[in-house]
Amino acid sequence: MDTVRFIVELFVVLGAIVMGTRSSGVGLGLWGGAGVAVLVFVLGLPVGSPPVDALLIVMAVIVASATMQVAGGIDWMVSIAAKLIATNPKRITFVAPLVSFLFAVGAGTSNILYPLLPVISDLSYRNGVRPSRPLSLSVVATGVALACSPVSAAMAAMVTLTAVGPYNFELIDIIKVTFPAALIGIIAAAFVVNKLGKEIEEDPEIQAKIAAGVIAAPDAAGSAAEVQVTVTKEGRNAALIFFLGVAAIVVFGLWKGIRPLDASGNPMAMTPMIEVIMLLVGTLILLICKPKISEVPSTSVFKAGMVSAIALFGLAWLTDTFLSAHTEQIATGVGALVQQAPWIFALGVFLVCVLTTSQSTATRTVVPIGLAAGMAPALLTGMWAGAFAGIYLLPTNGSQIAAANFDASGSTKLGTKLYDHSFFVPTIVLAVCTLIPGAILGAILS
Template sequence: MDVLVFVLEALVVVGAIIMGTRAGGVGVGLWGGLGTFVLVFVFQEAPGSPPAAAMAIILAVVTAAALMQAAGGIDWMVAVAARVIQRHPKQITLIAPLTAFAFSVGAGTSNIIYPLLPVIYDVSYKNGIRPSRPLSLTVVQSGSALAASPVSAAMAAMVTLTDTEPYNLGLTQILAITIPACVIGIVVTALVVNRLGKNLEDDPVVQAKIAAGELADWRVAEQTTTTVDAASTGEAGAVEANDGSDTTAGSATNAGGTATAPPVLTYTKRGRNSALTFFAGVVAIVLLGLFPGLRPSFPVEGGDPVPIDMTTTIVMVMFVVGVLILFIGRPDVKIVPDMSVFKAGMISAIALFGIAWLTATFIAAHEEVIVDTIGSWVNNYVFLFAVAVFLVAALTTSQSTATRTIVPIGLAAGLAPGVVTGMWAGALGGVYTLPANGTQIAAANFDLSGSTKLGTKLFDHSFFVPMLVLSVVTIVVGALIGALLFR
């Protein structure tokens, strides 16, 4: 009977995840809540602990980040990232994803990628580089980048699982594993991606478009490039506008190969200062995690004083950052709920709440079976944990959902938390397994050469191989770093 109950409850969990995936967005959380209801009311299992700590972090971080976006902080980050990319055009396949990674980590969101895509296409095509190479890697890096961000929803889910007894793997320890693993993964993948697809001069599709006048010939554009007044663009394509805002100008050519008005990315000083304030908050969080003595200490149950936990610290720091942005950036608070960062964060929070509550209830009811049975599988075949995270990330397209669904099982099964963290970072790249994400679709649409494809057979899209290489390399490197640093 116990085996039958376990199987039936496992089917409820899997069914809720599948139905939530089909519904998408907040539907993931709603189906998770329904699954919890079934386990409690039908199977009479005690409800697990809802993920209150992770929810608190997400709400605080998303609020501060949305305030920054409303003040124009994301615009400043995009402009700076565009300058970096434009300064190193020949190395764009490596520079573009690394730049996007840095800003995705700092902001805790991959939304910064969208406005960078046309810049990446323009710079790569003008320099005769197949646009699908930098575009595909820039998109898929964000799958793992959020595992290296102190202020992402995925990190909020992770740190509340590992920064407890008996694991004691805090934020700074997680970052010590995920950041180098992700960077190494991007570098190795860039070397592979540089060999994917035909060069533009050898691609019959691109050449046919050029011959038909549908696409500019980058070789002609290079020969007919005119000198632009330095006063209007500046050394790096940035100017100071009369209203005090800065602009970053790219360049473009029309189908006939003649120059057109360059796309302009603008930002205000208030936006810049708001972004810098947010980054200062991120740095403060990392320092407070690295040096616990900087946090206030209080006696616990009459014992010795203990520093406040990182969950509380992150929430308080982000609220302080939000108030500072109110004064420094002066955003219109009425439009904060309309910001893309806020909407995405709220969806993540709802999805996380339902699924995390469901898995917590299931694991608490069957912890002995999970440790004894599933634990032996995972310990004998460690890679199964990474495969599980990868598959859930692919099905739900949510890093935070994959984190709260599978990581508790891996930890309960007895895997070393350092190894779990390293594999988790790479396996989150599974969100780009299918060509269904907004950034994938946007990259394909911005690539006028047609080299970036969404495919027709689910796995034949331009993002699949870069995603797979990046995930595997990051998983292996992350697991090794985690095993060496935190046994």
């Protein structure tokens, strides 16, 4: 009877996730809440704990990031990133993904990539590099970047799970694993991606467009596209204040001794530390750069962030309600399986990323299972980072669609069979190339 009940409850959880995935966006949160209602009111489970700490971090980061965007900080960051990419156009398949990754880490969002896409496409084509190569890997690289960013929603979800209880695995411990693993993964993946597809001079579709005068030949393509952003002193200052805040979070994470003390006389935990610093960052931007605060709720960063927060709220509450009621069964049953084959955990994160296109949702859904199963936090973290590439396995993400639209040569394709698009192979390759070094680093640090 207990087994049947467990299966029914599991199907409720999976059904809510599937229905939320079909609705996408805010629908993920709504269906998560509906699943909680079924588990509690119909099946009689004790209600779990909503992810309050993670939500507070996300909200603090969203407000600071959106305030920076209104002040022009995102535009300034994009202009700097474009200049870095243009420094070595012949190696753009290596340079563009690394620059995109680093700026996504700093900003805590992959949205920073959008204005860079036409620059990457134009520079690669003019220099005889098939645009699909740097475009595809740059898009996927911003996915794993969120596992390395102190201010991403996914990191907020992860920190609230691993920094408490018996784990004591804090923000800086996570970054020590994920950041080098992601760098290794991107560089290794670039060698593979740099060989994908035909060269421009050998591609009949591109050559047909050149012959018809639809596009110019690479050596006659004219001047490079410029980033269409307005760069201001206020924007520069806002970005620098934001980066100083990110740096402060890292410093406090490294040295516990410099943190303020809490009521128990212990160093302040990183969860409230991140919240306080990000709210302070937003206030400093407001005072120094004087953005129109009324425009903050209408920014793309604010809207995307709040959608992620709502999705995180519903689904994390759903999984916590289910997992809290079955911790023992999961620890003994799933635990033995994961201990024998840890890659199953990585596959779980990867698949939830594919289905929900949300790293924070995948984190709150699968990571508690891995922890309950007894996986070492360091090993779990290394595999978690690589699995984040999964959000680009299907060609449904906005940045994938934008990349294909900006590629005038037509080399970047969305495909027709879900697996024949330009991002499929880079996603698999980057996931594997990040997951392996991440697992090795995690095993060493465990």
